[in-house]
Each structure stands twice: as structure tokens, then as C-alpha cells.
Amino acid sequence: xxxxxxxxxxxxxxxxxxARPQVISAYPITPQTIVVERxxxxxxxxxxxxxxxxxxxxxxxxxxxxxxxxxxxxxxTATSSQGLLYxxxxxxxxxxxxxxxxxxxxxxxTALPWNIYGDQRDSLSQLDSGxxxxxxxxxxxxxxxxxxxxxxxxxxDVSTPFMANLDGFVLTHTYEPVDIPDxxxxxxFLPPYETDNRIDFENPKNMAFSAGPDTNYIFKFKEHEGVxxxxxxxxxxxxxxxxxxxxxxxxxxxxxxTEDADYILVTLGSIAGxxxxxxxxxxxxxxxxxxxxxxxxxxxxxxxxxxxxxNAKAYGVLExxxxxxxxxxxxxxxxxxxxxADVNIKGYNFIGGLGGRNISAxxxxxxxxxxxxxTSNVNFIGIGGDSNG
Amino acid sequence: MANTAxxxxxxxxxxxxxxxAGCGGSLAVRAALKVLGKNAVSVLPAxxxxxxxxxxxxxCFSNNSIISTFAGTASMLTGVEAGLRARGFKDFTAVGxxxxxxxxxxxxxxxxxAIDRNDNxxxxxxxxxxxxxxxxxxSGLTPFGAKTTTTPAGKNIHGNIRPKKNMFEIAAxxxxxxxxxxxxxxIDDFIAKVRKASQIQGTKYIxxxxxxxxxxxxxxxxTVNIAREVVDSGLWYLAEYENGEFKLNRKPKEFTSVxxxxxxxxxxxxLSDEDIDIIIKSRDKKWEYIGxxxxxx
Numbered sequence: 001x002x003x004x005x006x007x008x009x010x011x012x013x014x015x016x017x018x019a020r021p022q023v024i025s026a027y028p029i030t031p032q033t034i035v036v037e038r039x040x041x042x043x044x045x046x047x048x049x050x051x052x053x054x055x056x057x058x059x060x061x062x063x064x065x066x067x068x069x070x071x072x073x074x075x076x077t078a079t080s081s082q083g084l085l086y087x088x089x090x091x092x093x094x095x096x097x098x099x100x101x102x103x104x105x106x107x108x109x110t111a112l113p114w115n116i117y118g119d120q121r122d123s124l125s126q127l128d129s130g131x132x133x134x135x136x137x138x139x140x141x142x143x144x145x146x147x148x149x150x151x152x153x154x155x156x157d158v159s160t161p162f163m164a165n166l167d168g169f170v171l172t173h174t175y176e177p178v179d180i181p182d183x184x185x186x187x188x189f190l191p192p193y194e195t196d197n198r199i200d201f202e203n204p205k206n207m208a209f210s211a212g213p214d215t216n217y218i219f220k221f222k223e224h225e226g227v228x229x230x231x232x233x234x235x236x237x238x239x240x241x242x243x244x245x246x247x248x249x250x251x252x253x254x255x256x257x258t259e260d261a262d263y264i265l266v267t268l269g270s271i272a273g274x275x276x277x278x279x280x281x282x283x284x285x286x287x288x289x290x291x292x293x294x295x296x297x298x299x300x301x302x303x304x305x306x307x308x309x310x311n312a313k314a315y316g317v318l319e320x321x322x323x324x325x326x327x328x329x330x331x332x333x334x335x336x337x338x339x340x341a342d343v344n345i346k347g348y349n350f351i352g353g354l355g356g357r358n359i360s361a362x363x364x365x366x367x368x369x370x371x372x373x374x375t376s377n378v379n380f381i382g383i384g385g386d387s388n389g
Numbered sequence: 390m391a392n393t394a395x396x397x398x399x400x401x402x403x404x405x406x407x408x409x410a411g412c413g414g415s416l417a418v419r420a421a422l423k424v425l426g427k428n429a430v431s432v433l434p435a436x437x438x439x440x441x442x443x444x445x446x447x448x449c450f451s452n453n454s455i456i457s458t459f460a461g462t463a464s465m466l467t468g469v470e471a472g473l474r475a476r477g478f479k480d481f482t483a484v485g486x487x488x489x490x491x492x493x494x495x496x497x498x499x500x501x502x503a504i505d506r507n508d509n510x511x512x513x514x515x516x517x518x519x520x521x522x523x524x525x526x527x528s529g530l531t532p533f534g535a536k537t538t539t540t541p542a543g544k545n546i547h548g549n550i551r552p553k554k555n556m557f558e559i560a561a562x563x564x565x566x567x568x569x570x571x572x573x574x575x576i577d578d579f580i581a582k583v584r585k586a587s588q589i590q591g592t593k594y595i596x597x598x599x600x601x602x603x604x605x606x607x608x609x610x611x612t613v614n615i616a617r618e619v620v621d622s623g624l625w626y627l628a629e630y631e632n633g634e635f636k637l638n639r640k641p642k643e644f645t646s647v648x649x650x651x652x653x654x655x656x657x658x659x660l661s662d663e664d665i666d667i668i669i670k671s672r673d674k675k676w677e678y679i680g681x682x683x684x685x686x
Binding site: 022023025050051053054055056057059060061063064065066067068069070071072073075089090093199200201204205206207208209210211212215 | 449458466471474478
């Protein structure tokens with residue numbers, strides 16, 4: 001193990017080097033660009049043996065990765081924002097074909113208005129694309145996710161592509177000390193990719209075919225089951241990761257002081273740290289605050305969220321996203337989880353951080369205040385409730 | 390080696406599909422795969438050949454084959470080639486079969502990228518001059534005057550008002566290692582070009598005219614004849630680009646009648662004498678250019 005001072009992007013690239021992808025299709029976009037730059041340097045200096053393909057667009061980036069995965073190779077690409085939207089067709093293609101590609105997405109605002117800063121509207125708009133979606137909080141988790149992602153995605157029961165999300169700039173460009181595992185240990189943790197879902201010269205295959213009304217829904221059911229199978233595989237993978245590398249992760253969610261909390265804030269990504277600090281401050285003032293950090297949006301932690309929130313008096317969902325004309329998508333998902341589990345407590349949605357706008361500690365104190373006293377259903381931080389009331 | 394239809398394999402790699410009777414595209418795919426053999430890996434975008442060949446559980450390719458996204462023929466070829474090479478395979482050919490719309494319209498960006506990278510792939514455009522799979526809509530390779538379901542022939546507008554995009558010379562402008570035009574009407578020439586392409590390192594582009602009786606409005610047993618006539622009348626030409634030079638492969642001593650070629654097809658039947666005159670002038674201008682810029686042995 002070695003320790004380096006790295007940005008989130010660089011940490012993720014280090015994790016990818018350890019995962020030994022065989023084909024990397026690279027296209028730049030702020031704030032992801034540093035990932036493909038670092039990987040090109042690793043290929044140049046020989047520390048990563050991969051075919052590095054300079055594609056001419058994000059659509060081709062993912063199309064190329066799909067071709068490589070169909071050839072049986074471990075494939076990697078990375079993108080952000082407009083790039084993710086531009087390749088959207090290929091997202092569905094990769095998941096439907098059950099190709100376990102790993103892609104890093106630097107979460108960034110979507111145009112219009114143009115904006116290069118971080119929010120989560122890009123990846124959350126693709127929740128239905130059939131990919132596993134993880135959200136890292138810090139650079140260490142980003143590196144560890146890079147390594148774990150292939151093991152989860154390539155599991156035969158899962159066989160699903162994996163999108164690892166890092167908050168643009170706040171995480172992609174922020175430097176932290178990061179522990180980098182040894183190559184031998186990484187190889188022990190992550191063996192080479194093996195699959196039957198690939199080109200085979202002994203028994204040639206027709207892949208990525210059409211399926212009509214009689215069979216299409218069966219493939220879709222299996223695809224759904226594949227993503228759901230990731231629940232157990234994530235738990236097993238994190239257990240093995242902890243045994244080898246000593247760092248523990250907590251599955252689909254990470255709970256903080258939720259056991260006896262009256263008021264719980266559910267969120268995701270790098271803002272979770274500030275939420276926990278605020279919870280600490282409120283606890284010191286006698287308010288029982290807690291935080292649930294969603295680590296995986298797909299598979300969605302229905303049971304875990306219901307379990308964490310069932311004894312609370314009220315909850316809030318803080319997200320960098322809005323589904324116009326409705327509410328934040330994370331809020332919708334959380335409400336569904338609670339409804340199914342018969343957890344009937346008040347909940348409020350807090351939309352913040354759009355286009356990179358800062359969310360301050362006092363904003364989060366205000367959010368907890370809103371949760372405890374009651375507020376509008378959907379609140380834009382700094383503006384107020386929407387016209388839906 | 391002779392390059393006649395008899396010289397290629399008796400093995401069938403594209404068989405049992407449900408293409409229309411007389412389909413020129415399926416003829417091109419069938420012949421090319423016979424040349425490239427069992428270690429060809431075909432990539433086909435959404436389009437006629439994938440629609441007729443890839444319907445689970447009726448899958449008709451006996452070599453490894455995969456459908457790509459409509460825009461992604463070339464980029465998926467790149468990935469397949471890189472992935473197989475990364476896994477240590479050497480004896481294989483990554484070959485794409487895309488239609489005219491999939492190539493000249495939605496797929497041109499990915500194709501340009503692949504040629505720019507000089508990826509070791511063969512890209513074959515089977516050109517039936519419209520979006521035939523979706524019901525005969527105009528593509529960038531629909532010729533001037535052709536009636537399609539989006540370029541109706543009426544009193545005001547006589548079908549398509551624009552000439553074909555010149556994909557062969559667009560590919561050549563990348564200084565591609567090998568590009569060629571062909572026609573399923575001259576299958577020996579097409580077979581020779583596929584064979585030649587398979588022996589060249591880097592990106593290869595072959596543009597083969599493949600008539601669609603359904604869309605062109607000709608009898609189903611006229612595919613090969615009409616594919617010869619388009620060459621004989623000078624509206625298409627057989628050529629190659631290699632080592633920075635254009636070479637003409639076939640020079641008709643005298644062109645056959647353009648009017649005859651056009652009038653036997655439903656899609657051109659509405660053309661006026663003035664329209665036909667525009668087509669003849671445009672042909673002559675092209676041949677003047679070919680005479681100045683293409684070698685001919």
C-alpha cells in the first residue's frame with residue numbers, strides 16, 4: 001500500500017489502473033477529463049496494459065466499450081453531463097446486452113443554461129437505463145469503487161454495467177490523502193474477466209439481437225433481476241474488500257446516528273459529510289438528528305431506507321436534482337420505499353446545489369429546522385417552496 | 390486466384406434470413422462473408438440486414454455477429470477489434486455491413502473517427518439508395534430525382550432534389566489505406582475487393598451498390614441486371630483508392646442509355662426529359678473529373 005495526495009479523478013484513475021481494463025475508450029469532457037488524461041499516461045509509461053482508443057464522441061466511447069465487452073475484454077470509459085446524455089442510447093444498449101462495462105461519471109449540471117459545475121441531474125436522469133449506479137463521497141471511496149465496480153458488474157448473476165458517480169469539482173477536483181492498494185492484492189481481489197457472453201470462434205454467437213413481444217419481456221425481467229442481484233453481490237464484495245484491504249463499506253446506504261434519530265436527512269454524494277457535521281452540532285443542542293447517505297441509487301435501497309427511517313418523526317431528502325413539474329427523483333424513490341414498508345412519517349424534499357451552487361452548513365441547519373417544524377413538500381434552497389405547496 | 394462466385398466458399402454464413410426476394414444487400418453480405426470466412430466478426434447496425442437476420446430465436450449468422458446502434462457500426466467495430474486483439478486473437482476480421490443511411494447519414498461521424506484512427510477493420514456500405522428497412526425514405530445517398538416516401542414526386546417537386554453524397558471520395562479524403570466502389574452486378578469485382586481489403590492493414594472502406602427491388606420498383610429477378618446497368622450507363626463506377634491514388638477499374642467504351650436505366654424503375658418513372666438531361670450532364674461532369682484524376686490501366 002502507498003499513500004498519495006490525489007484528486008477524486010486521479011484516485012479513480014488509480015483504481016482503474018489496478019482493475020486492469022483491456023480496452024479504454026476515451027473522450028474528454030469537463031470535469032471528467034483528468035481521468036482519461038491520467039489513464040493515457042499510465043498506458044504510455046507501461047504501468048497499464050490497455051488498448052487506449054481516442055474516440056470522436058461519447059456515443060462512440062460507449063459503443064466502442066460495448067464492442068470490446070462483446071469481444072470478452074474488460075472495458076472502461078468515463079464521461080459527464082452532456083456527454084452522458086449524448087451516449088444515452090448506448091447506456092440502454094450496454095445494459096440490455098448485459099455487458100459489465102464500468103464508466104465513471106463526473107456529476108455535472110445539464111444545459112441549458114450551460115454550466116460546467118456539479119449537480120446530479122445528469123446521472124439521475126438515467127436511473128432507468130439499467131445500470132448499477134453508485135455515488136462516492138470522497139476520493140478514497142472513489143478509488144475503492146473503481147476496483148470493486150468490476151467485481152460487482154462482472155458477477156455472473158449480475159452481468160450489468162456499472163456507473164460510478166463522483167460529484168463534479170467538489171469531488172473530482174478536490175485533493176485528499178488516498179491509500180492505494182498494492183497491485184498483488186488488487187489482482188488477488190479482482191481476477192480477469194470471464195464470461196460466456198462474448199464472441200466465441202469455436203461456437204459463434206449472434207449477439208445484441210431483436211426479441212419480439214413473445215420473448216422481449218423475459219429478457220427485461222432477467223435484466224431487472226440482474227440489477228437486483230447486485231444487492232447481495234455488493235455486500236459480498238465489500239466483505240471481501242474489507243478482508244483484503246481493511247477498509248469497510250456499508251452496502252447500499254451509510255447510516256449516521258439514525259438509530260435513535262427523530263429527524264433524518266437522506267442525501268447522496270459529497271454533501272453527506274457536511275450533513276453529518278450538522279447532525280453532530282444539532283445533537284449537541286439536544287436535537288436528535290441523523291443522516292442516511294445513499295451509496296447506490298440502483299439497485300435502490302428500499303429496505304435499508306425504510307429500516308433507517310421507520311422510527312423517526314420526519315425526514316428530508318436533499319438532492320442536486322429536480323424532475324421538472326414533479327419533485328426530486330431521489331425523493332420520489334425514498335417515498336416509494338417508505339410507502340411499501342408502511343412507514344408513514346412526514347417527509348420533505350430539498351433541492352440544492354444546482355449548477356454548482358454552494359450548499360452551506362447553515363443551509364443544512366435550515367433543512368433540519370424545516371424537517372422538524374414542517375415545510376413545503378418541495379423546497380428550493382435559497383428560494384423556498386414550489387407552487388405545488 | 391480467380392474471383393468468380395465459384396471461387397469462394399460453399400459454406401453459408403448468412404442463411405435462412407427473411408430478406409425480400411431479390412435483395413441486393415443480402416447478396417453483398419453473403420458474398421463478403423464467404424470471402425472472409427468463419428473468423429469474420431460482423432457488426433451490423435439497426436437496418437435491413439439486422440432486421441431480417443437477428444430475430445430471436447431465429448438467428449441466421451453462422452459466424453460471430455452483433456447488431457450495433459444505428460450510429461455505431463464503426464465505433465463498435467473498433468471496440469470488437471481492440472477487444473479481441475487485447476485478448477490475444479490475431480486471426481480474425483472485424484467487418485461492418487451498414488446501409489446507405491447508416492453510413493452516409495447517422496454513422497458518418499463514427500466512420501470518420503475509425504478511419505482517422507486507422508483501426509484495422511473493413512467497413513462495407515451496402516447502398517440501396519434509401520432507408521429501405523423503414524419503408525423507403527430519402528437518405529444522403531438517394532440519387533437525384535428518386536421518388537421515396539419522404540421525397541414524393543409531384544407537380545412541384547420531382548422527387549429528391551439533391552445528388553448522392555460521394556462517400557467513396559469522403560473516405561479517401563481521410564487518406565484511408567484502401568477504399569473501393571463496387572456493385573453486386575459485378576460480383577467478381579466485389580469479391581476481389583473484399584479479398585484485397587482483408588489483406589491490407591488499417592481501415593478499409595468498400596461501397597457496394599446493392600439494388601432493392603422493393604424500393605427501386607423493379608422485378609425481383611432484375612437485381613443483378615440493374616446493378617450492372619447502373620455501372621454500364623456511367624451513373625456508378627468501379628474504382629479503388631490506394632497509396633494516395635484513385636484507380637478506375639472499368640471504363641465502358643460507350644455508356645448504355647441513362648433514360649432506359651431510369652425508366653425501368655418505379656422510383657424514376659416520373660422524371661421529365663429535362664430531369665434526365667440534368668442526370669446525364671452530371672454523369673458527364675463526373676466522368677470528366679474521373680478522366681483527369683483517376684488512373685486507368
